[in-house]
Amino acid sequence: MTKDTVRDKIVEAAKKRFSHFGYGKTTMAEIATDCGMSPGNLYRFFPGKLDIAEAIASEDYETHLAQARKIALAPGRSARERLRDLLFVELRRTYHKLEKDPRVLEMATQIGHERPQYVNWMLANERKILVELMEEAEKRGEMMPPGDKEEIAEMIQSATMKFRYPQLWSKLSLAKLERELDGVLNLMFQGLCPCSEAEREKERKAAHAAA
């Protein structure tokens, strides 16, 4: 039996236990027994319990990323339509996932708390997709904002972070969240008080001086 097969077996067993009893309530000993091995042996395949959870999360995340990339590059939709689609799909997906079962939320908070680096890695991946979206738009000759695309992606994430893991930040209903996301997108798309670039530049200087 190859090493990867065993790894998969462990992940499968853990997935069953975690989704049934929750992360906190399943022990390494139980996972080991389910795989017909001793607890100690698990550590030859994973550094620790949380890493098994990460492996499970990553599986899910891979398919999510693929889906997101497809939306970001969907033909026949404008850049802004694609961005809107992307954020709405993410909002609904995570909302429902966290809503339907508290076990997932438990694992999410656990990982988010003890592995901030992992969260950063996810954000970076999604930023890469946003950049691809913008590059694609530029290639198609759509109007694009000036400036570094990676930075713009960061700001989009910053302005929409509330909608990324909705249940962690607020207790708003999905309907309310969707309305707010729509509003924030409109704000970003149309811009407050649209006017000339020159005027904007002057303004930023004034802001800098005041600070």
Place this chain on the structure above:
Amino acid sequence: MTKDTVRDKIVEAAKKRFSHFGYGKTTMAEIATDCGMSPGNLYRFFPGKLDIAEAIASEDYETHLAQARKIALAPGRSARERLRDLLFVELRRTYHKLEKDPRVLEMATQIGHERPQYVNWMLANERKILVELMEEAEKRGEMMPPGDKEEIAEMIQSATMKFRYPQLWSKLSLAKLERELDGVLNLMFQGLCPCSEAEREKERKAAHAAA
């Protein structure tokens, strides 16, 4: 001795204790003794301990609101400059306040956790100021985005919530936070991919259909 005088005395005593020992570590009995009365009597002036904290917070908040309103209506600055000033001042103010002393943070989290209504009330107040800012801009003939001002204010808050109580949501440094706020504001001001209103309308219909 009038009722309000006693109330003030209680608030003063509590303020001293809270800022010195923290909310959790001061007892109602101590506050009462400081005021030369029995613990039970405090309840003739406040429904509970947390309400005393609220009273203290509100005192501070009033001066904050006044300052914010002044910034929002400052002469000689454009609407966007004023909005930028407002958000930056708020960011720095709360960041430093929470940074400098954990006692304030303790009270803030306590109130935020057990009195979500109070937080809503604060947000509503600040929204009112944003609306005033926009109305003032309109009066001065500055270019304004179309739509309900109250709603726009809500969306601005939504997009900038990360900067309102920075320490509660992330562990970013003030410098990083300022850069992000700057970026988000630019995003809102210039708008992603500026283009015609008609095109935007078409887009929203498409988004609706897709949902």
Place this chain on the structure above:
DNA sequence: AGACTGAATGCTTTGTTGATTATTTACAAA
């Protein structure tokens, strides 16, 4: 050697007890 075990370790969680403390209430003074 390489794969694996299961007992040992030390950390975290849980349960329990006793004290503190917010809040209520029955009563007293003015």
Place this chain on the structure above:
DNA sequence: TTTGTAAATAATCAACAAAGCATTCAGTCT
């Protein structure tokens, strides 16, 4: 009636013991 007290209650907290568990490792088997 208003203003207050202080004892009673009930909820929470702190301290500490007991379990339980993730993780490690000395050692077995192949």
